[in-house]
Amino acid sequence: MIDGDIFDQFKLLWNYCNEIVRTNPSTSVYMKLVENEEPCKPERFQRFYICFSACKEGFKSGCRKIVGVDGCWLKGPIFCVRHLHSNFKRDGFGGNTLRNVLWKAASATTVRWFDERMVEIFDLDPEAAIWLRDKSPSEWSKSHFCEDVKCDTLVNNICECFNSMILDARDKPIITLLEKIRYMLMTRMQTNRDKSAKWSSDDICPRIKNVLCKSQAAAAEYIPRKSNEWNYELIGASITDIWVVDLLNRK
Numbered sequence: 001m002i003d004g005d006i007f008d009q010f011k012l013l014w015n016y017c018n019e020i021v022r023t024n025p026s027t028s029v030y031m032k033l034v035e036n037e038e039p040c041k042p043e044r045f046q047r048f049y050i051c052f053s054a055c056k057e058g059f060k061s062g063c064r065k066i067v068g069v070d071g072c073w074l075k076g077p078i079f080c081v082r083h084l085h086s087n088f089k090r091d092g093f094g095g096n097t098l099r100n101v102l103w104k105a106a107s108a109t110t111v112r113w114f115d116e117r118m119v120e121i122f123d124l125d126p127e128a129a130i131w132l133r134d135k136s137p138s139e140w141s142k143s144h145f146c147e148d149v150k151c152d153t154l155v156n157n158i159c160e161c162f163n164s165m166i167l168d169a170r171d172k173p174i175i176t177l178l179e180k181i182r183y184m185l186m187t188r189m190q191t192n193r194d195k196s197a198k199w200s201s202d203d204i205c206p207r208i209k210n211v212l213c214k215s216q217a218a219a220a221e222y223i224p225r226k227s228n229e230w231n232y233e234l235i236g237a238s239i240t241d242i243w244v245v246d247l248l249n250r251k
Helices: 006-011 013-023 053-062 081-090 096-107 111-124 126-133 157-165 174-197 206-219
Strands: 028-034 044-051 223-226 231-235 242-246
Touching: 006 013, 006 174, 013 028, 013 044, 013 174, 044 053, 044 174, 081 096, 081 126, 096 111, 096 126, 111 126
Parallel strands: none
Antiparallel strands: 028 044, 223 231, 231 242
16 A cells, blocks of 8 residues: 555556656656566566656766776676685685785776786785786776776665665665655755865865875985976885875876
8 A cells, every 4th residue: 555556556657757858857767667578468568667856967968988887797808806805715815915915906096006016916825916917907906997987986886775775675666766866866955965064175085185194204215306397206214115206297
């Protein structure tokens, strides 16, 4: 009585599509039907897609072009690192030490740091290093990501969080399910608006600020020596910890 009848709700789906478009102009709504196995019967529902205008325009204006894929569909060379580690452990390379060095290699932001982590893995277990070398680092380590992506995401937590968020809705009749998801999105947007309203106009997101503070603290350990208008030499704690910085080309 509370959630509604499954069959009755399917009969209302076209009306629901029209109502979503009427109340949310420019929203994308697609419903796919397939032929009925029984002759002379109406087509059958297969899937439903909604991209609300608010989500679409907000994403285009303020977010990077990132596609999140649920882990169950990652069957090729692209590995969420968490799933990569699961396969790594399944093939006999367990233990916290190997796991930690694997994640350090995945998080390395330069090829040099990545190579150093791979040497660590080789010293711990040569076979583990050989196993990882068969996996292209461009698919799982920040150090080898192409520069135009500008995303440091190593796991598919976006999809996993969404799956977790809609867990209570997934066993509901179709329109009840869709309305629960719509309400969750609406509530989440307003919660984020309330949070952002408390920030000062020149402020940035708290999590990003935390990342920058950690980088700032780490950078304080280096001594900069200016070479010319754009180039610097950074000297670390050891004689081998020396870096050339080109501000003009951001390298």
